[in-house]
Amino acid sequence: MKKIIFMVAAVAFLGTYSATAQEVAANAKTEIKKEKKEKKAKLPKVEGAGMVFENETIDYGTIPHNADGKREFVFVNNGNKPLIISNTQGSCGCTVPVTPKDPIKPGAKGVIGVKYATDRVGAFTKTVTVTSNAEGMPTKVLTIKGTVLPDPAATPAAGTTEPTKS
Known part of the structure; x- marks a missing residue:
């Protein structure tokens, strides 16, 4: 019985950890995209040619x-x-x-x-x-x-x- 409870707890923990890892990865990708957009937006626009x-x-x-x-x-x-x-x-x-x-x-x-x-x-x-x-x-x-x-x-x-x- 103890083994079954331990296995259920382990599976529940790993399932939570896996979901958390996926959320962290998704959030990291979102942050990277956001930083790229902000970097592009930070370039001051110039009337004429710019460098x-x-x-x-x-x-x-x-x-x-x-x-x-x-x-x-x-x-x-x-x-x-x-x-x-x-x-x-x-x-x-x-x-x-x-x-x-x-x-x-x-x-x-x-x-x-x-x-x-x-x-x-x-x-x-x-x-x-x-x-x-x-x-x-x-x-x-x-x-x-x-x-x-x-x-x-x-x-x-x-x-x-x-x-x-x-």
Whole structure:
């Protein structure tokens, strides 16, 4: 008899737990959808072309010598007219941006690619200047930063000494 009562209690508990887990999952999905809608709604609408970046700074972190230096700045045209990017310019020759060729339609996403020359060792902070027809913001400065580690083959191994010249 005790076994039957225990099994009935266990089944009732698991049934309640299962229903609760399903409710939690459904609520989580609803919250995610709600956050996405709020995020979209938070983009200020602009009369004309607009440009809102997901991130205006890209942190490469600490990367190996000669690592892949390609990254992307993603943006949305939050205006009601096409966004035309007329120019992108890196702050030096080691920072090469890639400009979208076609106009970005209202509400559409665009990408500005950037490649940093990771053959240069040490910390870096560089900028990319974007020129466009964005209303109230025809010029926008984006930043990349990080540190490139030295090539392990170029540094002497620990415990070894360099030969001295006599």
